[in-house]
Amino acid sequence: xxxxxxxxxxxxxxxxxxxxxxxxxxxxxxxxxxxxxxxxxxxxxxxxxxxxxxxxxxxxxxxxxxxxxxxxxxxxxxxxxxxxxxxxxxxxxxxxxxxxxxxxxxxxxxxxxxxxxxxxxxxxxxxxxxxxxxxxxxxxxxxxxxxxxxxxxxxxxxxxxxxxxxxxxxxxxxxxxxxxxxxxxxxxxxxxxxxxxxxxxxxxxxxxxxxxxxxxxxxxxxxxxxxxxxxxxxxxxxxxxxxxxxxxxxxxxxxxxxxxxxxxxxxxxxxxxxxxxxxxxxxxxxxxxxxxxxxxxxxxxxxxxxxxxxxxxxxxxxxxxxxxxxxx
Ligand code: BMA
Numbered sequence: 194x195x196x197x198x199x200x201x202x203x204x205x206x207x208x209x210x211x212x213x214x215x216x217x218x219x220x221x222x223x224x225x226x227x228x229x230x231x232x233x234x235x236x237x238x239x240x241x242x243x244x245x246x247x248x249x250x251x252x253x254x255x256x257x258x259x260x261x262x263x264x265x266x267x268x269x270x271x272x273x274x275x276x277x278x279x280x281x282x283x284x285x286x287x288x289x290x291x292x293x294x295x296x297x298x299x300x301x302x303x304x305x306x307x308x309x310x311x312x313x314x315x316x317x318x319x320x321x322x323x324x325x326x327x328x329x330x331x332x333x334x335x336x337x338x339x340x341x342x343x344x345x346x347x348x349x350x351x352x353x354x355x356x357x358x359x360x361x362x363x364x365x366x367x368x369x370x371x372x373x374x375x376x377x378x379x380x381x382x383x384x385x386x387x388x389x390x391x392x393x394x395x396x397x398x399x400x401x402x403x404x405x406x407x408x409x410x411x412x413x414x415x416x417x418x419x420x421x422x423x424x425x426x427x428x429x430x431x432x433x434x435x436x437x438x439x440x441x442x443x444x445x446x447x448x449x450x451x452x453x454x455x456x457x458x459x460x461x462x463x464x465x466x467x468x469x470x471x472x473x474x475x476x477x478x479x480x481x482x483x484x485x486x487x488x489x490x491x492x493x494x495x496x497x498x499x500x501x502x503x504x505x506x507x508x509x510x511x512x513x514x515x516x517x518x519x520x521x
Contacts, residue, residue, distance in 0.1 A: 195513040196489070198416040199354070203246055203485040207274035207492045209506060218460045218515035219439070219493065219507045224275070226467045226501030227494075228255070232279045235259055236267065238472055240496030243305040243412075243481040244274060245312065252333050253481075254303040254314055255279055256496070258472075264301040266316060268333050274483065274492065275504070286328055286338040294338055300326075302496075304351040304480060306413045308361075313386070315363070317348040322370040325350035325363075327386055342387050346370050349409040353421070353449070361386055362449060364395065364423070366409035372435070376407025376428070380450045393450040396442055399427065401521075403438045403459045406430045411439070411479035412493070419513050420446045420453045424479045424493060427459060437476040438462040439495060441516050454520035460512075461505060463498070471498025484509075 211220050228239045236257035244253035251271040257279065258264045265283040286294045303316040311329050314336065318326035322345035328338040343350070343365070350365035361383045366376045377398060382391040398407050404427025414421040421444040429436045438459035445451040463475040478496040489509040497503040 195509045196418045197484050197486040197509050198418060199484070200486045201484070202487050203483060205246075205249075205273065206483050206485040206488075206490050207504060208490055211506070218512055219505045221461070221465065222275075222504040222506065225465070225503045226497060227275050227504050228277060228279075228502035230500065232269075232277070233257070233267070233281050235281065235283070236279065237262070238500045239267075239279065240499055240502055241302045241478050241480050242269075242494065242496065242502055243303050243314075244269075244271070244483065244494055245305050245307055245481075246483065247333070251277075253277065254284070254305050254316075254333075255502075256301045256303060257283070258499075263299050266300045266303055266314070284336055286336045289337055289340065291337075297326075302349060302478075302480065304413060306352045306354050308352070308355060313352055315350045315352055317350075320345050322346050323348045323368065325365055327352075339387050342383070342389055346373075348373070349376075351410045351413050354413045355416070357449065360384060363389065364410035364414070366407070374406060374430070376409055378408060378410055378423075378425070395444070395450050396425075396452050396455065399455075399457075401427075401457050403427050403429050403436075403462065404440055406435065408440070411495075412482040414444065414449075415482060415484055415491070415509075416446075417443070417509060417513060419517075420444050421449055422509075422513065422516075424460075424482060426478050434475070436463065437478055439477055439479050439493075441512065443513070443516055454516050456516045456519050457521040458519050460515070461495075465497075467501050467503065468497045471500030473499035477503070 242255040269277040269279040298319040325343040411424040
């Protein structure tokens with residue numbers, strides 16, 4: 194039996210039981226996708242988005258690719274974590290003194306991480322090319338942006354959901370300015386979320402074909418008695434373009450820069466219509482996981498085909514057992 198260590202209860206976690214006879218590590222929600230095309234009048238497609246429990250309901254920061262294809266971030270509200278109302282106006286940021294900041298050219302692939310009652314948004318932002326930005330909010334109305342914590346180029350970052358020995362930790366995937374044909378997961382450390390250092394390589398792209406080109410962290414790591422569970426995306430380069438699948442690894446609890454188990458199989462790969470058809474076919478990209486510690490339930494949200502948000506389920510026992518049995 195494996196345990197989720199944060200001890201938090203989320204009685205209303207979105208859930209659907211495992212279909213009878215299904216033997217895989219993760220099963221898809223039968224009513225997917227949960228976010229369809231044109232969720233508001235400005236957004237053509239919404240995917241790669243992050244949801245958290247908030248005041249007994251749910252709130253999220255959504256990637257919304259506009260009618261000119263350029264992505265921005267939007268707040269969305271939901272009573273059940275499945276049906277979302279996405280606000281009409283994109284998020285604007287203020288600096289640490291409260292002064293409004295000019296909009297950057299684009300913003301995408303947000304993660305939302307709660308640490309000690311504050312919600313941190315981490316996303317890919319524009320700074321002479323893609324880089325990682327961080328902002329904080331308490332109310333999802335005022336978003337205070339930190340002063341350029343990362344250099345370009347980097348398009349994928351997520352924070353650990355708690356400080357470890359008084360420090361913040363970020364997993365990120367340094368890149369180039371285009372559709373990067375490489376990608377490994379790095380760990381960085383900070384006292385204050387602005388100055389980052391002590392960078393370490395945590396996991397590199399794999400021998401396995403599904404993640405042979407690049408890997409990157411997905412949702413905020415989940416603390417378990419076996420170590421930190423990290424859902425990842427892994428990319429295969431086929432003759433018809435990149436294919437993004439979902440995988441996982443478990444980091445050592447005493448040294449989070451060390452991989453303890455790494456699953457050699459993907460957990461999910463694009464198979465359904467809403468994953469294999471869309472703006473970018475054959476992409477599934479995990480960005481957020483809700484957990485309920487008492488039941489061990491996990492609800493995993495993922496972008497699908499750069500067009501929709503999908504939802505899938507597992508339990509901590511099932512996923513840890515699968516990763517350990519299939520660890521390379
Ligand atoms: C990645 C990111 C994601 C996107 C994926 C597939 O590099 O840019 O936003 O979902 O490519 O297009």
